[in-house]
Amino acid sequence: MRNHNLYKDGFCFLPAVFSKNQAHSARDGLWEVINGHYETGRSPESRFWNIGDDPASIIKIDKPHLCNQAVWNLVTNAGLGKELARVTNANMIQVWHSQVVWKPKSKKNSGNAGWHRDAQYWPFWNTEGLYTAWIALSNVTIESGPVRFIVGSNHWATIDGLDFFNKDINSQDQVLDRSHSNRDTIDALLDIGEVSVHSSLTYHSSNANRNQGPRVGMVVHFCTDDAKRIMVTGENSDYLDQIEDQSIAPVIYKG
Ligand SMILES: O=C(O)CCC(=O)C(=O)O
Numbered sequence: 001m002r003n004h005n006l007y008k009d010g011f012c013f014l015p016a017v018f019s020k021n022q023a024h025s026a027r028d029g030l031w032e033v034i035n036g037h038y039e040t041g042r043s044p045e046s047r048f049w050n051i052g053d054d055p056a057s058i059i060k061i062d063k064p065h066l067c068n069q070a071v072w073n074l075v076t077n078a079g080l081g082k083e084l085a086r087v088t089n090a091n092m093i094q095v096w097h098s099q100v101v102w103k104p105k106s107k108k109n110s111g112n113a114g115w116h117r118d119a120q121y122w123p124f125w126n127t128e129g130l131y132t133a134w135i136a137l138s139n140v141t142i143e144s145g146p147v148r149f150i151v152g153s154n155h156w157a158t159i160d161g162l163d164f165f166n167k168d169i170n171s172q173d174q175v176l177d178r179s180h181s182n183r184d185t186i187d188a189l190l191d192i193g194e195v196s197v198h199s200s201l202t203y204h205s206s207n208a209n210r211n212q213g214p215r216v217g218m219v220v221h222f223c224t225d226d227a228k229r230i231m232v233t234g235e236n237s238d239y240l241d242q243i244e245d246q247s248i249a250p251v252i253y254k255g
Pocket of ligand 1: 101113118132134146147164204205206217219
């Protein structure tokens with residue numbers, strides 16, 4: 001499982017980067033953020049889950065690294081930056097976005113995250129030089145609904161009708177069957193502190209968490225010196241202006 005290649009397969013796994021202590025501190029920090037305690041005095045960009053919402057649904061909050069020092073320390077870790085530069089063969093790594101995906105024990109399909117590629121949500125970026133690092137902040141077993149990558153799907157043409165927010169993975173599997181019936185899928189089974197990396201074009205999803213404890217992922221969206229901004233009109237037109245601000249989008253490696 002550990003021998004996947006980011007360019008060929010669309011994803012790979014990093015050698016150990018974080019200690020258990022670093023992972024536990026960040027996880028505690030995320031729990032604070034989830035509960036509305038923003039240690040730094042800064043709010044997250046968006047909350048897709050609020051206190052009082054269904055405790056079995058996925059808790060997704062965007063840019064929690066703004067709100068808590070331990071979470072900031074995790075995503076700006078120099079060792080992480082160096083590893084990300086190595087696997088992407090880049091001279092610069094910038095964290096331009098992040099999200100916590102905290103998945104409590106699921107009820108029915110409440111924990112499903114549908115098949116998608118990250119690039120479909122980012123009209124303001126070209127697809128080159130855009131990646132996601134997924135940091136496990138709990139042990140991720142097959143029962144806990146790990147992220148699953150479709151091998152080589154970073155080379156596929158776009159498939160319409162797939163979406164992170166669509167919990168009907170069975171019907172999405174039928175959509176995938178129409179063009180790629182022989183696909184190979186790999187579960188990202190990780191110990192706490194371990195990291196997977198995938199390209200913005202790699203199709204991935206995750207299923208229900210059947211464990212008692214939550215499955216916790218800190219999702220770090222980063223760009224390299226190969227990334228190019230695309231000027232768009234409408235509501236996203238100024239979204240990427242924030243990459244000029246290192247207190248929001250820190251550069252974590254420069255070669
Ligand atoms: O954590 C998950 O289950 C989904 C995460 C995801 O979509 C991503 O890392 O891009």
